[in-house]
Amino acid sequence: MATPSTRETLKQYALRALGKPVIEINADDDQLEDRIDEALQYFAQYHYDAIRRTYLKYQYTQSDYDRINADSTETATKNSVTTTWKEGNGFIIVPESVISVINIFPYSDKGNLNLFDVRYQLRLNDLYDFSSTSIINYDVVLRHLDFLDHILVGEKPIRFNQHDNRLYIDQDWKNDLQVGEYLVIECYRKLDPTVYTDVYNDIYLKRYVTALFKKQWGANLSKFNGVTMIGGVTLNGAQIYQESLQDIEKLEQEIRSSYELNPAMMIG
DSSP: OOSOOSHHHHHHHHHHHHTTTTSOOOOOHHHHHHHHHHHHHHHHHHOGGGEEEEEEEEEOOHHHHHHHTSOOOEEEEETTEEEEEOOOOOEEEOOTTEEEEEEEEEEOTTOSOOTTOHHHHHHHHHOSOTTTSOSHHHHHHHHHHHHHHHHHTOOOOEEEETTTTEEEEOSOHHHHSOTTOEEEEEEEEEOOTTTSGGGGGOHHHHHHHHHHHHHHHHHHHGGGTTOBOTTSOBOOHHHHHHHHHHHHHHHHHHIIIIIOOOHHHHHO
16 A cells, blocks of 8 residues: 555565565564554654644642642652752642643633633723724733733743653642633644554655664574575675665754754744
């Protein structure tokens, strides 16, 4: 199949690109599966088409409240000196597919816009008729309110590492968030190839998988380098291996220079 849509069709595409079935590709199926996993991981880490900027909704539950406000300590001993420290439980668990968190937005189902809210009064008194009223003053006032909110309240500092799937939010969990309210998380999330099968047909991913298969093939053959086969054919796995290293280096330079998002955009 010329258009891969599954792991198996992607595997067969790469093998045909290397010469199968005309040439026997000396690699175990488990080795090839490992190389596909490696390629997908690298693709998701650096290619902008492998991730998506999205918003996740998280409801703060009673179990979260009990865990976060529990008193947990850890001890460490070094040179006969025991130290007790506390990291804190002020975190929420995010899906494994999340690779970067940009921002968080508190959201209450009770709504923040009420009769005594400044924005409500502005809309009621100044924007009753959009056809005859300028919205410039309204825009200026909203910007000023946002600036005051930034100065007086500030943003919640966040810390995230994709390997522990914990989003730490440095806030007063007892007073800043009530049980039942929501947090909206702005983040970058990996696309699941089993759901978005067009990922398997990405031109860069196909080339990268083929290069990794070639490297595995050359590594296997290099164990028998110089052995003469029937008919006088000599195995030359070292050359295949070196060629694959050049292909991989070229592809990895290409993805970092042409397809990688600006790291500042993913940090927030």
